[in-house]
Amino acid sequence: MAQIAIARPLSAFNEVSDNVYRSNFISSPTVKDTIGFGSPSKVISGNVRYERLLGDSEQSYYFQSRGEGVNDMYLHLGFHASAQLVQRTRVRAVWAILRVRHPLLASKVVMRDYDAVSFVYTSPRSSDEALMIADENLEYRSATKDELIDSYLNGPRTLSDERLSYLILSQSGISDNGLPNHDILICATHFLGDGMALHQFANDFFSLLGSTKTDSELETEVHDECRKRWSSSFNNAIPDSLESRLPEEGNRLCRVAAEIDFKRSQEKLIGGHAFPRRSATKRHTIVPTVAFDAQRTKAILKSCKAHGVSVSAALFAICNIAWARLTSDKPELPVMMYSALNLRPYLNATPANDSYWYLAVGYFNIIFPNFVPKSLDIASTFWQRAKSAKEQSTRAGKYPMIVSRSRLMARERGRRSRAWAREDDEKERGTWVPPEPSNDPKPKPHAPSTALIGLSLLGNLDGMYKHANFVDIKLHSLTTGSRQRSGGMLLFGYTFAGKLWISLGYDENGFDQEVVQTFWRNCLTAIDNFL
Structure with missing residues (x-):
């Protein structure tokens, strides 16, 4: 469990219930109020404030991120372009447009309590x-x-x-x-969204x-975006949480059946x-990365398809x-790996003006024997x-x-994250009291459920x-990942710019x-041998 610094709850805003937006309309500023913000003609309205509680999935990522920024995402893209296209005034205008379109990027988090x-x-x-x-x-x-990636992963939290x-x-x-x-580094907390949001954003950014628009035309688009959204009441500035987007749970019998299925x-x-x-x-996180050239990538894809x-x-x-080539220990126990499952196809329909910046991931596991039959x-x-x-992947997605289950x-991840956050804070304050030992003289034995590694498999990003x-x-190169906790490990695989990229963060x-480096060499050798 990651060690987390104390989060000081703030009380500057009124409490609201989950998925309920509360706005506070402030009268439009006068000309004097707009000093430093441009001419009065550019004023859209008074500030409008929206607020909603984080859902369980968002909370599970939020509580891990406190202090050291565990799971804070980054997307690096290397590209060739004229200096004119990356002038600060132009980049700032594009960044502003997208922050208005996707308000979570420009939001803040307020913690009043562990469930608020x-x-x-x-x-x-x-x-x-x-x-x-x-x-x-x-x-x-x-x-x-x-240097950019190392600073983000291992330096002070950005x-x-x-x-x-x-x-x-x-x-x-x-x-x-x-x-x-x-080189550009796009940084966002994981409780804002997932890889789908990150890559869609990068495409929109570029x-x-x-585009053929001038810097002035892009700044005009900032104004148009603001006017479109804030000149009248806009009731869903903050996208709904994953849990509120999922279809309804059904009657009591359905809920009981779901709980039994989940437990099993x-x-x-x-x-x-x-x-x-x-x-x-x-x-200290490192990210060794290998990119296979276009010809080798085509051969790998052809082999897999065959x-x-x-x-x-x-x-x-x-x-x-x-x-399996690295160790012959515990051949009687299987090897388990986990990966993320995109839940967006399963969500209820959302309004046309909804942002794609939201978190919608579940998890599935792949289990293999840990031996090779002679x-x-x-x-x-x-x-x-x-x-x-x-x-196994298809079965997980079509279950x-x-x-x-999701x-x-x-719900379970949210519950655990709140409990761990409270425990970490109490330990930091010196007020933590260990729970009473169990009185059960014969605890039920259970099989180990240790995962070897996580895989983030992004598919063909050129799509x-x-x-x-x-x-x-x-665009010529792409690297992605997140700040890790101590002892973190994640393997990435994706196709980009016509190349297959494999990295191990x-x-x-x-x-x-020695074990990790041997495993990494074995992975690359296996790719050469089989693909």
Whole structure:
């Protein structure tokens, strides 16, 4: 469990119930009030404040993030573009447009109690105020890609309850085609949204940045966005939580059946393998990354297609074989890995003006044997396991009770996160009292449920980035991840710019280095051998 600093509850706002928006209309400012925000003609309205409680999923990520910023997301994109396209005035205008369209990016978090944590969004009074606030959350640096990522992952936390998103741009040399090479780091807390939101945002960002609009026209668009949203009552500025978007639970019998199903599904999660850990005073995350060129990537995709599996399914099997080659310990226990499940297809329909910045992820597990049968050649075993991963993934996504499982899992994760947060705060204050020991003389034995590693498999990202919309910008590299807790590890796999990318983000101080490095080499060797 991550150590969390004390969060001081704030009491500046009135409490509201979940999914209820409360606005506080302030009279439109006078000309004097607009000093520093532009001419009176740019004033839209008085500030409008919206607030809603975080849902269970959002809370589970929020409480982990306090203090050290565990799970704070980043998306790095390297690109070639003229210096004119990345001038601060232009980037600021694009950033302001998107912050108005997606209010969670410009929101804050207020915690009053462990079950009363809220998003609070205050609309800008004018387009100039929107530009000014966007500029305050935009930074230009002179740093390489690796320096940007290392600083975000291992340095002081960039984000906070007061700043849930941030942009960093840097220029790092000249490309072969004579254009400057730029790096952008898009930063956002995980309780704001998920990978789908992050990549959709990046596509929209570059579509605006690389458009034919002038800087002045983009600033006019900031004004138009503000006027469209705030010149009249706008009742859903903050997107609803995952739990409120899921279809209704049904009658009491349905709820009982769902709870039984959820309990049984949890009992089936059996895994007995983990990387050996070591204690360290300081976490240090590294992200070794390998990109396969376009020709090699096409061959890998062709091989997977010929065997009826996706690259994502193959990567589960790659990790399984890599671990089996590393250790023969506990062959009687299976290997369990976990991954995120996109829940957006299962949600109720939402209003047309709704933002895509919201959290909508569930989880599923892939379980394999931890041995290679001697009666089969290892290539056959590999493809059998890749097909098993495909079947398990498909079964998880198409399971009839996926909605109830997701809701109950979110509820359980929210409950645990609140309990752990309270315990951490009490330990920090020196007021924690350990629970009474159980009086049950014969606790029920249960199978181990240890996960070896998590996989974030993003698929073909070239399907999300509409490169034709920004022909004067050439995206050439992408790295993504999040700040980790001590002993964190996550493997990423995706296709971008015609290349297959594999990266392993992990705390190099939290594990036996020889074991992790051998596992990583085994993964790359298995890719060469089987794909």
